[in-house]
Amino acid sequence: MVTQDLAGALDPMTAIALVGVLGVGAQFLAWRMQMPAIVLMLVAGIIAGPVTGFLDPARDIGPLVGPIISIAVAIILFEGGLTLDRAKLMDAAKGVRRLVFVGAPLGWLSSALALHYAAGLDWQTSAVFGGIMIVTGPTVIAPLLRQAKLSRRPAALLQWEAIVNDPIGALAAVLAFEVVMVRSTASSGWHATQELVLGIALAGAAGAAAGYGLATAFRRGWVPEYMKVPVLFATLLAVFAATDSVLHESGLLAVTVMGVVIANAGLPSYAEILRFKEHATVLLVSGVFILLAASLDFAMLGQLTWRAALFVGAVVLLARPLTVILSLIGTGLPWREKALIALTGPRGVVLVAVAGLFGERLAALGVADGALVAPLAFVLVTATVVLHGFTLKPLAQALGLAGGDAPGILLVGGSAWSTALAEALQKAKVEVLIADMNRGRLQAARHAGISTFYGDILSEAAEHNLELARFTRLVALTDNDAYNTLVTTDLAPEYGRDNVFQLARAKENQARYALPATLGGRVFAQGKSLEDLHALIRAGWEFRTTGLTSEYDFAQWQADRPDALLIVAIYPNGQLRFPREDSRLKGGDGVQLVHFSPPKLVKDPAA
Structure with a gap:
């Protein structure tokens, strides 16, 4: 059994396992509690580390902590680069260019001013730390965007800005530090400039060459399918280590370029x-x-004064908004989107990691304020993570740039039955959209005022033109079993396998036609086919919505309508549940049942 030794230290394997359990556990708990995951991760790390002393990375894992964090940040940035598809940028391209080419220098200047006048640091430290503060943290932005469900364009702007500016911020710090080092030593300024330019050029070229080489190898089949991810990882680590050895932090630029390619x-x-x-x-x-x-040292934070709070306020309320507003002048973006982006600037892992590194280097050069860089960075990250973690979603909803809390339903396949279902859902205040590749099948839905999409739901056009984050359930209702299976299988990772449904396939109960559990979605409408459902419409069946009360519960409704097909239960908080055939629902007052039922034969007091 693994225990702590007499000095209270964990062995490295146990410490690494504990880090994984705490991190993933915090994310899972945040999902269950509908809270920002980053906040719970910070709380878990602080409790396990400086509060209880149970986990001390420097003591338990040792000198590997720094390399582990560096490699993790590199992989995170590479994954971020993988999401930077030019086709997905669409109409946010101009805004992104402004936030990068105009916003980065402005952010550097405004952050340096905040550090000097609000935090009281000297100009040398302010210039170095201000460069690092250009970054807005893709490690923080991604979970926040997932939680807030922003509209497509502001989400793209925030994501691209965070990923592209991350290596730029690190390199800006390198540039400022080189200047400080030249002034503090007798080194040649020309030599320092040459080293910087060479490092940046090498990083960009190495990243582009590695990305192009891997893409060519994968496309031509030079790498077997099962080896693609291992080869990708090995190349990523090699490129990062090689370029970082030439110029520190240039590896971040290299892996980002590699991901974009x-x-x-x-x-x-x-x-x-x-x-x-x-x-x-x-x-x-x-x-x-x-x-x-867990590595936080409370004694380090004790070096800070009231000026640290003034500094955080200056960054959040002045430096960030002014940078964004000035950068986006003339882009044509609506003021609501500008306001949301201006008031959203969380900092993350790269800021803390790089700030700690340069703080130590500044202190080693004899710059007294260098010791304050790491604690200021941690305070800024903690404050912005907590602030934006709790305010981004309400702010986006107030500005009309979020999908809201009520989940929506995406119906794939236009027909008389799916149109009737969409009308019933819409009357029950559930957002719904019908997609179909046949324009004629969408005509009735459009006349009924239902949102529609003409085209293949798996196409790039659907990805670019539909804000799919607004929908939490997908139901495939076409008359093509193979297409229904394809849609639910392809989109299951996006929605979750429990949230994709399809009509029962013909002959699926026969062994010759049975599919493995990894393909398709959950059975919908209690195993009825589209032909069966249309036959029931012709027999007079229709959709109804019944409200449950404490006096008229689910059992009573089942007794009154034993033949009804229960489609979805809508709870007072807006959550949806698609019951299985043999499931019994809990809940009374406020629950609405959308069902497909035969003509009324008994009095339904709650209908």
Whole structure:
């Protein structure tokens, strides 16, 4: 049995396992409690680390902590680069260019001013730390966007800004530090400039070459399918280590460029690679946040004064809004989107990791304020993570840039039955959309005022033009069993396998036609086919919505309508439940049942 030794230290294996359990556990608990995951991860790390002393990464894991964090940040940035598909940028392209080419220098300047005048740091430290503060943290933005469900364009702007500016911020800090080092030593300024330019050029070229080489190898079949992800990881680590050895932190630029090149290469296996990388990133983000929070030294924070709070306020209320507003002048973006982006600037892992590194280097050069960089960075990250974690979603809803709390339903397949279902859901205040590749099948839905999409739901046009984050359930209702299975299988990772449904397939009970559990979605409408459902419509069946009360519960409704097909239960908080054939629902007052029923034969007091 693994225990702590007499000095209270955990062995490295136990410490690493604990980091994983705390990180993933915090994310799972946040999902269950509908809270920002980053906040719970910080709390878990602080309790396990400085509060209880149970976990001390430097003591328990040793000198590997720094390399682990560096590699994790590199993989996180690479995964972020994989999401930067030019086709997905759409109308946010101009805003992204402004936030990068105009916003980064403005952010550097405004952050340096905040550090000097609010935090009281000297100009040397302010210039170095201000460069690092350009970053807005993709490790934080991604979970926040997932929780807030922002509209497509502001979400794209925040995501691209965070990922692209992350290596730029690190390199800006490198540039400022080189200047400080030249002033503090007798080194040649020309030599320092040459080293910087060479490092950046090498990083960009190495990342582009590695991305292009991998894309070519994958496309031409030079790498077997089962080896693609291992080869990708090995190349990623090699590129990061090689470029970082030339110029510190240039490896971040290299792996980001590498990810962008692969994202835009049009690889058939790109979706599988991206999905695996997303899973890895969830683990890495969790682990890095736990490690950083557990490494916090309260004595280090004791060096700060009231000016630290003034500094955080200046960054959140002045530096960030002014940078964004000035950068986006003339882009044509609505003021609501500008306001949301201006008031959203969480900092994350890269800021803390890089700030700690340069703080130590500044202190070693004799810059007294260098010791304050790490504690200020942690305070800024903690404050912005907590602030934006709790305010982004309400702010987006207030500005009309979020899908809201009420989940929606995406129906794939236009028909008389699906149109009738959509009308019933819409009357019950559930957002619904019908997608079909046949324009004629959508005509009745459009006349009924139901949102529609003409085209293949799996196409890039659907991904670019539909805000799919508004919908939490998908139901495939076409008359093509194979297409229904394809849609639910392909989109199951996006919605969750428990949230995709399809009509029963013909002959699916026969062994010759049975499919493995990994394909298709859950059976919908209690195993009825589309032909069966249309036959019931012709027999007079129709959709109704029945409200349950404490006096008229689910059991009573079942007794009154034993033949009805229960489609969905809508709870007072807006949550939806698609019951299985043999399931019994709990809940009374406020629950609405949308069902497909035969003509009324008994009095239904709650209908």
